[in-house]
Amino acid sequence: MMKIRNWIISSAMLAVAAAPAFADTQTEEYVRANANDVLASLNAPGLTADERREQFQTYMDEFTNLDAVAKFVIGKYAKRFSDEEMEAYLTTFRNYALVVYEFYFNEYRGQDVKVTGSTDRNARDSIVDTEIVRADGQELEVRWRVLNRGGKYQVVDVALNAEGNLIWLAIEQQAQFLSILDKNNGSVEALNAKINSMTDELIAQRPAESS
């Protein structure tokens, strides 16, 4: 009898341990629908470049939590900046982030985002796996880190899989921003100047028809 009970308990524990960790379907659907909307917005026919950009930025604001990302990428300095410094930095970062996202997402505009799986880190933190096929046929594996805050989903980081190496963009950006801040005694002006120069460079590289 004891043996049977132990067997049942062991089997149940094994089943729980082996159960695949799926994010709820709402999280997956959130990524699928929004990522497709974002990529579609860059390809929206009948809109001027400015209108397309405005639509893209509206979707990005809804889809991602730019302020949380902005604060995350400056790490320990998020608590050191004064309110005025933080405000200036958040504006600078937002401008930069939207230009960067547009620049890189542009390569995938109009493409289909397919959800291939997901993992829950916990009830409020999930990773959704997707595949995006580029116009040239190249397949890109993209992971989206989605946080659920009070029932509101928002993406806070994106990872690209490069031969088994997951490159999380916000984590990489944090390492670089912290290095800039450390070298400049935590100067928000130095960081903003660097970010602005990168924003200008990306704007200068925009294809003529989308400028």
Add this chain to the structure above:
Amino acid sequence: MRFASVLTTSLLAVTACATTPTEDASPTAVYDPWEGFNRQIYAFNDGVDQAVLEPVAKGYRAVTNEPVRGGVSNFLTNLNQPVVFANTVLQGKPGAAIDTATRFAVNSTVGLAGILDVATSLDVPQHREDFGQTLGVWGVPNGPYIVLPFLGSSNVRDTVGFGVDIAFDPLNYAQFEGDNEFLITRQVVGVVSARESVIEAVEVLRDQPEPYVALRRLYTQQRAAAIRDGREQEDPFEDLPDFDDYDFGEEEEFESQEE
């Protein structure tokens, strides 16, 4: 003479390894105690790259078509297969060793001295192994990050590996007419071909806020992935940082959900 220089390189690297301080505890931090010196070498390499390598690589792309560049790349890759084979054996991967030996035999003959990659069309997979990876498989840690003059990103373990791979390469011992010229040409063409293949990647790197930091992290992460043979970590999300410290501005909603 050649072997003596290889041995010296290896010994120098081993000596450096013996003084390796402990690694940083953070999961994604790269241990770079020689950062000041490394940054100077990085700036030097970048200067050489912009003045010489990049223009030559772009010129090479301009005067060749994709099949020609593919043939050159195949030829160079095939020459390196004995080194890959040695490392697959040392890593205890008989399947990969057989694949590598088969590829070398097929491509060196049917593939016209390696110019054509016939083995891939026969579904014999290609493996990329070097002694830095072998040491990694054996559990040797990276050691400090190093930027080598002209060679670029490395670490103490991979620098040792680089020296040992030169010692493994039978071509470095082969004696034939024009052997020195052949080896020099192989190195030069190898550098140009490799640089051509990363033209776009280097442009993306230069667009980064801190290219030195970006490359340091990318190199270290890619090497770790290569040691895992391109497999993802067992739990790739285990060490992800927490975002809760970075105010979401919706504390009330968050608290109500927790209840």
